[in-house]
Amino acid sequence: MHEMSLVQGLLTQLKDLAIEHNKSKVISVSMEIGPLSGVVIDSFQFGFDILAKDEPLTKDAKLIIESPPAIYRCFGCGMEIEAVVRPESCPDCSETLFTPEGGDGLILRQVEME
Amino acid sequence: MCDVCGCDLKPEHTHDSKVIEVHESLLAANTAMAVKNRAHIEKMGAIAINMISSPGSGKTTLLEKTIEALGDTIRIGVIEGDIETDRDAQRIRAKGVPVIQLTTGGACHLDAAQIHKGLHLLEKEEGGAKLDILFIENVGNLVCPATFDLGEHHRLVLVSVPEGPDKPAKYPKAFHSSQVFIISKTDLLPYFDFPVEEAKAEALQLNPNLLVMDLSATSGEGFDQWLDYLRELHRKRL
Numbered sequence: 543m544h545e546m547s548l549v550q551g552l553l554t555q556l557k558d559l560a561i562e563h564n565k566s567k568v569i570s571v572s573m574e575i576g577p578l579s580g581v582v583i584d585s586f587q588f589g590f591d592i593l594a595k596d597e598p599l600t601k602d603a604k605l606i607i608e609s610p611p612a613i614y615r616c617f618g619c620g621m622e623i624e625a626v627v628r629p630e631s632c633p634d635c636s637e638t639l640f641t642p643e644g645g646d647g648l649i650l651r652q653v654e655m656e
Numbered sequence: 657m658c659d660v661c662g663c664d665l666k667p668e669h670t671h672d673s674k675v676i677e678v679h680e681s682l683l684a685a686n687t688a689m690a691v692k693n694r695a696h697i698e699k700m701g702a703i704a705i706n707m708i709s710s711p712g713s714g715k716t717t718l719l720e721k722t723i724e725a726l727g728d729t730i731r732i733g734v735i736e737g738d739i740e741t742d743r744d745a746q747r748i749r750a751k752g753v754p755v756i757q758l759t760t761g762g763a764c765h766l767d768a769a770q771i772h773k774g775l776h777l778l779e780k781e782e783g784g785a786k787l788d789i790l791f792i793e794n795v796g797n798l799v800c801p802a803t804f805d806l807g808e809h810h811r812l813v814l815v816s817v818p819e820g821p822d823k824p825a826k827y828p829k830a831f832h833s834s835q836v837f838i839i840s841k842t843d844l845l846p847y848f849d850f851p852v853e854e855a856k857a858e859a860l861q862l863n864p865n866l867l868v869m870d871l872s873a874t875s876g877e878g879f880d881q882w883l884d885y886l887r888e889l890h891r892k893r894l
Contacts, residue, residue, distance in 0.1 A: 544765055544800035548682050559676055569673055573682075580803040580829035617864045628828075628862070639864040642832060648682045648803075656673035 549589035565655035568603040572652040576645040577626050578612050612645020689768035693807025696775050702787035703893050706808035708830050711796030713816040714840040716744045721873040723751040733787040735774045737766040737795045754784035765800040788890050802829040816841040817848050821855035831862045839870035
């Protein structure tokens with residue numbers, strides 16, 4: 543359940559941003575959490591729901607999470623396949639080995655504050 | 657819907673608000689510290705290996721046997737991570753190499769800030785300032801440690817025979833992010849249903865670049881391959 547400590551890090555970053563931009567309320571937080579990030583989106587959302595409401599700054603904040611697909615490069619022919627789940631085999635050469643690229647992002651994209 | 661701009665945000669949305677573009681990883685602070693750790697470890701002369709596995713898969717025993725085999729020729733240091741107790745550090749200290757214990761007090765993984773602290777403590781131990789190989793034994797957990805770069809050069813994931821062969825498929829992140837996969841406790845293969853070749857193939861499907869080994873630290877079977885890998889790492893560093 544490392545999602546809880548990641549949410550704590552996010553809330554600290556939001557506090558810093560509020561001070562830097564002289565804002566007192568977070569309206570929305572946009573995150574990218576990739577399918578290979580090792581972070582369970584439901585657990586992250588759950589952690590945010592619990593921890594954000596303890597702070598006046600974030601108590602009404604809405605968390606928006608997007609999970610873009612990863613790219614799987616075929617070990618045989620090098621073909622790149624965009625997918626959320628690892629493909630069974632390459633449609634071109636039937637190779638079953640893939641090297642995943644990307645999809646491991648855990649990125650704070652945007653914060654809307656007032 | 658908002659009357660001003662037509663967006664579908666809730667009514668609390670006002671046009672006094674400001675959208676701040678951040679586009680920074682939540683792990684940025686950890687990663688920045690990991691980069692510093694890597695430089696620090698290299699200054700100590702060492703290559704660091706981050707060991708990740710479930711509790712009880714034989715990380716500490718593997719280290720004990722490795723020190724017995726290589727301790728005279730390669731300077732080994734160890735940072736032990738556990739939730740509580742310094743039992744693992746005591747076992748390693750008994751083998752005569754510099755070791756420190758980090759206790760996370762409940763946290764399920766080590767992070768780069770803890771390793772930063774650990775490196776400074778290790779340097780104060782006798783023989784701890786100059787090393788060839790630094791082993792970081794992470795908290796026993798196949799999930800959370802995989803997300804945190806500690807500043808290691810290689811990451812090693814271990815699965816023991818009693819745990820079963822389905823771990824790569826169930827815990828993909830640890831296998832995506834590692835360079836080495838060890839199947840440990842192979843002396844127990846007669847008593848468990850663990851198809852070694854299937855487990856290896858499954859791990860390679862997740863990460864075709866993995867170096868895969870199977871060994872028993874207690875019987876010594878397959879251990880030479882592991883020692884050769886460490887000697888090769890050490891030789892490349894020289």
